[in-house]
Amino acid sequence: MTAIASAMKTPPKLYRYRPLEDALLNRELGALRDSYLYSPPFAAMNDPMEAFYETGGPSDRIINAMLAPTGKRINGMYEMLSEMINRFALVSFAGTHENLPMWAYYGSNFAGMCLEFDAAELAIGDFQNEKLRPVTYARSALPPLTVTDMAPERLEEAVIARITRKRSEWAHEKEWRFVTGEVGPKHYLDDALRRVFLGPRVKPEHAARVCEVLDRRPVEVLQGETRGFELAFRSIKPARPPEECERVGAGRFEPKDIIYKQEELEAFLAGPLDALLDECRRTARRPNLEEIADFDVSGNHKGAVFIWATYRLRSGRDVYHKRYFDRRMRLLPEND
Incomplete structure (x- = not known):
């Protein structure tokens, strides 16, 4: 089956669903306060098939046979490749704040939040040298990586193609992701975050804490409400104009x-x-x-x-x- 890409063109806005359960509240508020997104390893993903890849093919056995007289084998190359891939981490995004299954999965069953980012501004911070990539969805994995794929001009795309591929059952997520070189926080500019949507089941005290953290930020906070089968949002905290925001940089211009x-x-x-x-x-x-x-x-x-x-x-x-x-x-x- 042909792989389905989540989109052909980078969306101008990116969305990230986050939990706001009591046990995770301080972690999420801290990330908002310090303007970062955490990039976890692939092993922490909820899909056990995440970043699946295999190595070795029929042609590799021929090469191993040719190398046998020298006492060398290509297995060592694959070990180094696996070590490199295991260091990769990722930050995932959706293309809308109105994906109801994602509110249920990742947004504390509609009691969490969804962050809206300006895609171009998000790329200025710690994501500056990372490429935003669409996830492809298919019923089957790509074929194993071979020694041919390890040529310098092919290696990056061959690896990325495999670690941005998921089974077609996940296609409704329409995911985009930054694949990062290391695990850890990735900081962004304060005004890269444009709006925060709170789920209709968010606790009032959690909503108040979010508004408090973002009080002097150019970020609007909106509260979700259900109206029949519709999910609507109303503003509960406007975005501050730049001159009223807490400064991070000196703002020098002559x-x-x-x-x-x-x-x-x-x-x-x-x-x-x-x-x-x-x-x-x-x-x-x-x-x-x-x-x-x-x-x-x-x-x-x-x-x-x-x-x-x-x-x-x-x-x-x-x-x-x-x-x-x-x-x-x-x-x-x-x-x-």
């Missing part, structure tokens, strides 16, 4: 720096230079913005100007990111 590049920038832009300055000021107001490091006409992206910024994560680590704009200061997609 408009006077533009004088050194003013002539080139004015020649490039189709509108007034103020549009670039206003975008720099908006960026500087973001809670995690540490510093606007540079802005200029791009030498690598034809027809674009960039703003290069440093962001401070709540782990204390700084990350760097460039955003590109066209001549009218319209944001360009990341892959342009």
Whole structure:
């Protein structure tokens, strides 16, 4: 049976269902407070077939026979491959906050929460060098990895194809996942988290704690309600505007720096230079913005100007990111 991908194009929003049971409440509130998602190992997944793969095929036996006179075998290569795969971890997402089975499975039977992330902003933090991948669903596993798959130009995709594949019974989850190089917390920018949906069965005291933790964040909190067969949400805490949010970064931006590049920038832009300055000021107001490091006409992206910024994560680590704009200061997609 042909594998079914969860989607063809990366969704602009990603959703993560989380429990809010008494025993797990402090853990989940701590993750919200420190703006991170925990990346567990594959062994911790609820599907025992998660990340299933096999190694070795008929061609490998031929290669082993050819190597026999030298006393070498390819088994050692597979042992190293298994050690590498066993270090992988993942963070999973859904494509909607309205998946009722997932509210039941992962959202404390409708008493938990669902986090909504801006996919592009989520990728700026600790996920910056990780590729978001759709999960494929099929009735059967892919064939075993062979020594041919271990060629440098094939290895990564061959491994990823197997650890992002699940049985077709899970296809309703329409899962996306970051496969990370190590287990542990992955921090994100405060404003990458846009909304928190609380289940209709959430305890009032748990809802109050979530609102308290996110009080000075640019995050809206919504309470779920059932209306017949419909699940609806109403806002119980609005998102704070950036100027009212708790700062993580210093927010440094020096408009006077533009004088050194003013002539080139004015020649490039189709509108007034103020549009670039206003975008720099908006960026500087973001809670995690540490510093606007540079802005200029791009030498690598034809027809674009960039703003290069440093962001401070709540782990204390700084990350760097460039955003590109066209001549009218319209944001360009990341892959342009």
